[in-house]
Amino acid sequence: MEKSVALVTGASSGIGESFARLLAQRGHDVVLVARRADRLQAVADRATKEHGAAAEVLVADLETDDGVGMVEARLSDAARPVELVVNNAGFGTSGRFHEMAVEGEEAEIRLNVLALVRLTHAALAGMVERGHGGVINVSSVAAYQPTPNSATYCATKAFVSSFTNAIHEELHGTGVKAMVLAPGFTHTEFHERSGIGNKHQMPEFLWQSCDEVVTAALKAYDRGRAVCVPGPINTVAAAFSGAMPAGVSRKIAGIVTKRVD
Numbered sequence: 001m002e003k004s005v006a007l008v009t010g011a012s013s014g015i016g017e018s019f020a021r022l023l024a025q026r027g028h029d030v031v032l033v034a035r036r037a038d039r040l041q042a043v044a045d046r047a048t049k050e051h052g053a054a055a056e057v058l059v060a061d062l063e064t065d066d067g068v069g070m071v072e073a074r075l076s077d078a079a080r081p082v083e084l085v086v087n088n089a090g091f092g093t094s095g096r097f098h099e100m101a102v103e104g105e106e107a108e109i110r111l112n113v114l115a116l117v118r119l120t121h122a123a124l125a126g127m128v129e130r131g132h133g134g135v136i137n138v139s140s141v142a143a144y145q146p147t148p149n150s151a152t153y154c155a156t157k158a159f160v161s162s163f164t165n166a167i168h169e170e171l172h173g174t175g176v177k178a179m180v181l182a183p184g185f186t187h188t189e190f191h192e193r194s195g196i197g198n199k200h201q202m203p204e205f206l207w208q209s210c211d212e213v214v215t216a217a218l219k220a221y222d223r224g225r226a227v228c229v230p231g232p233i234n235t236v237a238a239a240f241s242g243a244m245p246a247g248v249s250r251k252i253a254g255i256v257t258k259r260v261d
């Protein structure tokens, strides 16, 4: 019997690498997307060697129209249907908005928002026609909290959460799922690459491993949840941010980010 296919963006490191490995372990073939070809190939080789998965590598820059177009074409190929799409690729910028290069902010919106919207769209048409499949869109607990010095990043993640929640509801009765995953601090390359916060100043108990995050995500996805906030600390943080008056949570976020920068 043919295995069902899962496509993961940002599969060359961190949470995406963990999705690729754990989905292969669950019996999916995988399509892996990112820019670093050597890292992607290593993840693909491991999926094949350890789990017998067929693994395709798509080297694509999802900040560009060409890169997104390449992945859209793969998702629209009715001869090789994709059962699960994980829109995980993302990065953050850090600093006072007016002092940063606007090109970097635009690139962040292109990747975190525009690519995710286009790939969700490319995936869902065929899935609804087939009556099964689903999308996991990776947001963040940052979606719940406008944070000084991460203004654009938090706004992109708020978009991802709002968008995916709405689509989850639209898909009711189609057999197709959409879930938003909102991790908190997770050990990956994200903080070094984005310069968001100083990870060494954050206590270890706040952090999760990628496998913990992805295991929780896949469990929630199986149950048909709209949202997965992995781990009790992140669940409480997200609930508090949502419940506090905006003026109070904004001030607290400003104080915390000053301390960790």
Ligand SMILES: NC(=O)c1ccc[n+]([C@@H]2O[C@H](COP(=O)([O-])OP(=O)(O)OC[C@H]3O[C@@H](n4cnc5c(N)ncnc54)[C@H](OP(=O)(O)O)[C@@H]3O)[C@@H](O)[C@H]2O)c1
Pocket (backbone or CB within 6 Å): 009, 010, 011, 012, 013, 014, 015, 016, 033, 034, 035, 036, 037, 039, 060, 061, 062, 063, 088, 089, 090, 091, 092, 111, 138, 139, 140, 141, 182, 183, 184, 185, 186, 187, 188, 189, 190, 191, 193
């Ligand atoms: N780590 C955390 O604490 C945390 C918390 C909440 C949410 N998140 C979210 O989790 C997701 C994954 O991040 P991570 O923490 O695993 O960080 P990571 O280790 O830096 O992984 C980011 C992935 O995105 C890919 N990527 C970046 N720019 C890309 C582009 N232009 N085109 C295609 N792929 C691109 C990277 O691959 P290449 O560089 O090879 O292209 C890499 O595979 C992101 O959406 C992030 O916002 C992370």
